[in-house]
Amino acid sequence: MRSDVTQYELTAPTTLAAVLAQLAAEPGKHTPIAGGTELMVALGVGRLAAKSLLSINHLKELRFIRVDDDAIHIGAGTTFTDIRRNADIARDLPLLASSASWTGSVANQNRGTLGGNICNASPAADTPPALLAYGATVTLISTNGTRTVPYTEFHLGYKRTALRPDELLHTITVPRTFAGWKQHIRKVGTRNAQAISKTALACLAKLDGETIAEIRIGAASLADRPLRCTGIEAALTGLSIAKADLEATVRAGRAALAFEAKPIDDIRSTGRYRSIVAANLLEEFLRSLVL
Numbered sequence: 001m002r003s004d005v006t007q008y009e010l011t012a013p014t015t016l017a018a019v020l021a022q023l024a025a026e027p028g029k030h031t032p033i034a035g036g037t038e039l040m041v042a043l044g045v046g047r048l049a050a051k052s053l054l055s056i057n058h059l060k061e062l063r064f065i066r067v068d069d070d071a072i073h074i075g076a077g078t079t080f081t082d083i084r085r086n087a088d089i090a091r092d093l094p095l096l097a098s099s100a101s102w103t104g105s106v107a108n109q110n111r112g113t114l115g116g117n118i119c120n121a122s123p124a125a126d127t128p129p130a131l132l133a134y135g136a137t138v139t140l141i142s143t144n145g146t147r148t149v150p151y152t153e154f155h156l157g158y159k160r161t162a163l164r165p166d167e168l169l170h171t172i173t174v175p176r177t178f179a180g181w182k183q184h185i186r187k188v189g190t191r192n193a194q195a196i197s198k199t200a201l202a203c204l205a206k207l208d209g210e211t212i213a214e215i216r217i218g219a220a221s222l223a224d225r226p227l228r229c230t231g232i233e234a235a236l237t238g239l240s241i242a243k244a245d246l247e248a249t250v251r252a253g254r255a256a257l258a259f260e261a262k263p264i265d266d267i268r269s270t271g272r273y274r275s276i277v278a279a280n281l282l283e284e285f286l287r288s289l290v291l
């Protein structure tokens with residue numbers, strides 16, 4: 001059943017400081033709303049529990065892409081379209097650019113934000129696998145100041161995050177240290193566009209000749225939260241992709257994935273299907289390393 005909009009309140013303070021002051025004054029009372037592409041869906045189907053919405057969509061302080069020598073800093077209010085159009089992200093963070101390009105529709109990309117994708121905390125969301133593989137950090141802000149945490153520590157469980165009630169996600173910082181690495185990302189859904197993923201894998205590998213010197217993998221829907229696959233990474237580090245060794249390396253990767261993945265069953269897929277498809281995606285990546 002649709003929500004009764006008269007039961008909801010929307011406030012749009014004009015500055016970030018004013019938003020933070022309101023969150024601090026009544027912690028837990030207000031819910032930030034950015035592009036609204038998650039929250040308005042919940043409103044439409046009568047499932048939006050939050051009654052007081054605090055708009056952050058118009059805040060220029062949260063919408064930026066800044067590049068320095070070591071990293072690209074992306075404001076939480078940056079849209080998928082902003083990300084798709086940014087040449088620095090396309091060059092240095094192609095996995096993030098790709099994930100932004102297949103999130104929802106063009107209309108959705110014009111409105112939906114990176115911060116909303118992260119804070120909504122769905123295990124199936126499109127940008128977290130790339131951000132996990134790249135080793136992003138997130139900076140959270142409140143009236144008490146800022147704190148920066150590794151993105152791997154942000155998701156605490158199904159739809160649970162490290163955000164405190166008085167905090168906003170402010171910046172996502174992604175290192176620019178992956179030039180020369182092999183990079184691969186693939187999403188599997190019911191169709192090519194406008195589909196939430198059944199699973200997705202973002203993979204980075206640094207080769208030393210025919211040996212996997214370093215490997216980093218982020219996954220969607222292989223756990224109750226976006227997952228950095230450290231077990232698979234450990235199993236594959238140091239293995240050979242030489243022709244004679246490749247099948248054994250693929251087997252080791254598939255076995256490690258079967259061990260580490262704890263995917264949930266939901267309306268989009270079964271956990272078993274997700275594990276099998278993710279193993280296929282990992283194998284695809286490993287075989288691509290020898291091309």
Ligand SMILES: Cc1cc2nc3c(=O)[nH]c(=O)nc-3n(C[C@H](O)[C@H](O)[C@H](O)COP(=O)(O)OP(=O)(O)OC[C@H]3O[C@@H](n4cnc5c(N)ncnc54)[C@H](O)[C@@H]3O)c2cc1C
Nearest residue numbers: 034035036037038039104112113115116117119125126169
């Ligand atoms: C038709 C359609 C298709 C979609 N397809 C995809 C898809 O393919 N892949 C995918 O991953 N998603 C998809 N989505 C979901 C959605 O578009 C994304 O998750 C989007 O990134 C949400 O961003 P938003 O700014 O609209 O979030 P909002 O709806 O404004 O907010 C989402 C949540 O994040 C919180 N939040 C937002 N910004 C902040 C912040 N800075 N600090 C703290 N909390 C914050 C809000 O309080 C809320 O809990 C789709 C949605 C629709 C309607």
